Amino acid sequence: MSEDSVRxxxxxxxxxIVQSLTDLSARQIRYYEQHKLVEPARSEGNRRLFSFNDVDRLLEIKSLIEKGVNMAGIKEMLKVEEKPANDAYDEKRVEEVHNELSEKELRRMLQQELFTAGSHGKLGIRQGELSRFFH
DNA sequence: CTTCTGACA
DNA sequence: TGTCAGTA
Structure with missing residues (x-):
């Protein structure tokens, strides 16, 4: 663990502060927290205390939102870390075996395309057309 | 004064 | 998502 990691x-x-730092509304930030995209700590008075990691995460979320990606898509992209051990993986395996290779590859290509184009200009992709690739 | 949760003319 | 309410 580097010292930078703790900071x-x-x-x-x-x-x-986070609102002005990310240009996101408190409503949005709380909403993303509900979806576990970020998990800020709490002060004694139940006030949220965000870390640099949280802010960075929110900025990425904002970037994706601006590209028209919805919650499902964002969760896929940021790979929300989850359950330690359960049977959720069985479903994924079933899906993989059930899906055609073309669909999986297509999803990967979309992820790359979004990420690369992510740090640059805007992409002509919209929710309606994109949501189809995430369930 | 700032933030929090819950709710919706 | 905005926004208003009633608190802490």
Whole structure:
């Protein structure tokens, strides 16, 4: 664990700061938290305390949102870390075996396309057309 | 004054 | 998503 690692995950700024830092509304930030895209710490008074990692995460989320990606898509992209051990993987295996290779490859290509184009200009993809690739 | 949760003319 | 309410 590098010292930078701890500083990056240290609970520092409240909602207001994060709002101006990300240009996201408090409503949106709380909404993304509900979907476990970020998990800020809490102060004694139940106030949210975001870390640099949280802010970075929110900025990426914002980037994806601006490209028209929805919650399902964002969760796929950021790979929300989840359950330690259960049977959720069985379903994924079933799906993989059930799906054609073309669909899986297509999804991968879309991820790359979105990420690369992500740090650049805008892409002509919209929710309706894109949502089809995420379930 | 700022943030939080819950709810919806 | 915005926004208003009633708190902490």
């Amino acid at each position: 990056r995950s240290m609970p520092l700024f409240p909602m207001g």
